[in-house]
Amino acid sequence: MKTAEGTVLLVQESRMKVQLDSGASQLFIISHKSPAEPQELQHLQKAQAKVRITYEEGDRGMYAVARRIMEI
């Protein structure tokens, strides 16, 4: 599994757009295996929080599947 760090720009349902520290923007979908629930993401957007995400590439669309999200 890969990790990435960035700033949460936008949250919709269980989707999250993150501006990665590399400069690129990446869409994450919160895995059903993740302990995080969609409603818990809202405060990350409001705070434009900096996060570390452990993820794997999604194979059903152009997104990554987030398994673990940590506020840093």
Place this chain on the structure above:
Amino acid sequence: MQIHPRAREYPDSQFSRPIRDESELTAGVKIEPGKSYGFFTDTTRCIGCKACEVACKEWNALPADSVGLTGMSYDNTGGLSASTWRHVAFIEKIGHGGGRATEMAPYQSNWLMMSDVCKHCHNAPCLEACPTGALFKTEFDTVVVQQDVCNGCGYCVPACPFGVIDVNLDDGKAHKCTLCYDRLKGGFEPACAKSCPTDSIQFGELAELHRRAAERVQELHRLGVESAYLYGTPGAPGATGGLEYLNAFFLLTDAPEVYNLPRAPTRASNRVMPSLLSGLATMAGFAVAAVALFAGASRNGR
């Protein structure tokens, strides 16, 4: 189109904050809880630009399904899904009666284009099938999935007669168009309707949309497009089988099936009682047969 008098209050082209009741300026309607809202999609005005698909994906942070070619005309999304909530269908009408086309009518596009979406059914079968109550009717008379309540069981998927709602297997939740519930709460017109350059998608109060749609059908008939009709308004095709009417309805010029719409959709809940009764009748039949068999066997002393 008339310019709303409030537009004069905003002469600048850049704003530092959102405009109050912006929908009044962009769609001519003030959004208030307790009223019934919907979409009127006039397929005769669609130019297939896909601005609606893009605006929907942008606002809702929905991913692209694929970057490949579908081989289906200029259609690159293929259909509605958990991550495609507006789908612009491209229906090429070349060749007649199944024959190979050798000529085309002059000055005709020979295309039917339709921006498909969740119909926000009045009696929504997906909502009726949902065991957790995740699907609900909002204060704007639209149908929305509450993500924190959805358990991903997928019962809503076969219940939808239009094949709209879908479960994303990565997050384990059902997804579909929310008629931009978050935007409505902020006084904004839904993203697809706002971005549509030809007003093929119109957002508004349902009664006003019905009035406009009926007028448009009459206008098209006057212009010689006698095939124009409404799909999903009360009493029209699409509003069958107990659905009553669709808050997102369409103006079509060919049979519903041509647009991949069912001619006579029905509520799945209509079939619960007959199937329960036929199940009970079968069980009762088996029980009677078994009793008759045993009675016959014991009479014969076996």
